[in-house]
Amino acid sequence: MTTTETLIIGAGLTGLTAAYELHKAGKPFLLIEARDRIGGRILTSRTDGGAALELGATWLGKKHQELISLLSELGIGVFEQVTGGRAIYEAISTSPPQVVQLPHNDEPSYRIAGGSEMFIRELRSKILSTSVRLDEAVLALKGTPDYVEVTTAKGVYHAGIVISTLPPHLFTSKIQVSPALPSQLLNIAQQTHTWMGESIKVGLRYAKPFWREDGAPGGTIFSNVGPVSEMYDHTNIEESKYALKGFLNSAYHSLTREERRDMVLTQLRKYFGDVVDDYLAYEEGVWRQEPYTFVPYASHVLPHQHNGHPIFRDTYLDGRLLLAGSETAVVYPGYMDGAVRSGKRVALLV
Ligand SMILES: Cc1cc2nc3c(=O)[nH]c(=O)nc-3n(C[C@H](O)[C@H](O)[C@H](O)COP(=O)(O)OP(=O)(O)OC[C@H]3O[C@@H](n4cnc5c(N)ncnc54)[C@H](O)[C@@H]3O)c2cc1C
Secondary structure (H helix, E strand, O other), X not given: OEXXXXXXXXXXXXXXXXXXXXXXXXXXXXXXXXXXXXXXXXXXXXXXXXXXXXXXXXXXXXXXXXXXXXXXHOOOOEEEOOOOOEEEEEOOOOOOOEEEEOOOOOOOOEEEOOOOHHHHHHHHHHOOHHHEEOOOOEEEEEEOOOXXXXXXXXXXXXXXXXXXXXXXXXXXXXXXXEOOOOHHHHHHHHOOOOOOOOOEEEEEEEOOOHXXXXXXXXXXXXXXXXXXXXXXXXXXXXXXXXXXXXXXOHHHHHOOHHHHHHHHHHHXXXXXXXXXXXXXXXXXEEHHHOOOOOOOOOOOOXXXXXXXXXHHHOXXXXXXXEEOOHHHOOOOOOOHHHHHHHHHHXXXXX
16 A cells, blocks of 8 residues: 555646646655556657657647647747648538638647657656556545545555546546545536547558649648548658648447558548558557547537536545546646646646
């Protein structure tokens, strides 16, 4: 049995931000993560040293002030998403795809220099490596007058304060809490959407950016026909490694990886020809298959439903259990900015 003043559940962006803030404040903590990696819904794939493919969070805007401020504090840059000014647009299956001019965008999107993973790696590098434990799922919390007993797959901890950074639906589905949490909280958490939890991201690395060549339509794709609904140029900031990355209709989660890859290639061949088959690597993130992100809902929930609900700002287990995570943030819930805000807010309560 290990004793700690504060135990943070989940080493996603919220958990790592909270840990970083506690570290700066000189307050001890332990961060327990179920997966064998940090980052949660931030996942950058770097196979073969090619372009870093974001299989999770990718874009931010200038409006995401807390996120931008933390990135700048850590010395991490951002760069504008390339659109090329044009897009391939497929309105209906009975009409051929068209190339359309994109209107001027007053609020461009930005990507994190070096990949979103740089952000979480940098946060982790600031805290003691002994305060992070990976591959250890939290299973149960039991409130007592003096501490919370935390049972994980590997042991038992006594913590003065426990911070959950799991999406509320996941937290209340997977972690058994006693005494039981109030039914109002359970009902709302069970109907709180986990942002992007159902999504499928696909990416293809290429040796050359054929979509950027003279006369080529560019790498921006919007399709109502699918199966890829949106795709973007995913070249690195140095413009030396090339990729296309987009979203696949989430209904295809039950197909095999090869079936999804073939569907993506078939669609891209329509726009660019056989050159799409010369890919160096195909990568995908099927988030619905990730048990530490997604659990099925008992009833239909709408995107962002109940995100930022005030009930998540109450404390539980006699003030010893605090709820955090991007979906609990009041501002930009579900996004990286919400995760940073939530991590900072909860660290101040400890
Ligand atoms: C495909 C996709 C695309 C996205 N695109 C964008 C984007 O472009 N811009 C943007 O701003 N946001 C985007 N997001 C959302 C963004 O990723 C999240 O808002 C943010 O990463 C959430 O961080 P978090 O720490 O709150 O939650 P999570 O990242 O979900 O972290 C929770 C952590 O808890 C861990 N965990 C789960 N169960 C247990 C357990 N029982 N015990 C211990 N640990 C556990 C998980 O493994 C995880 O590490 C995207 C998300 C996805 C999936």
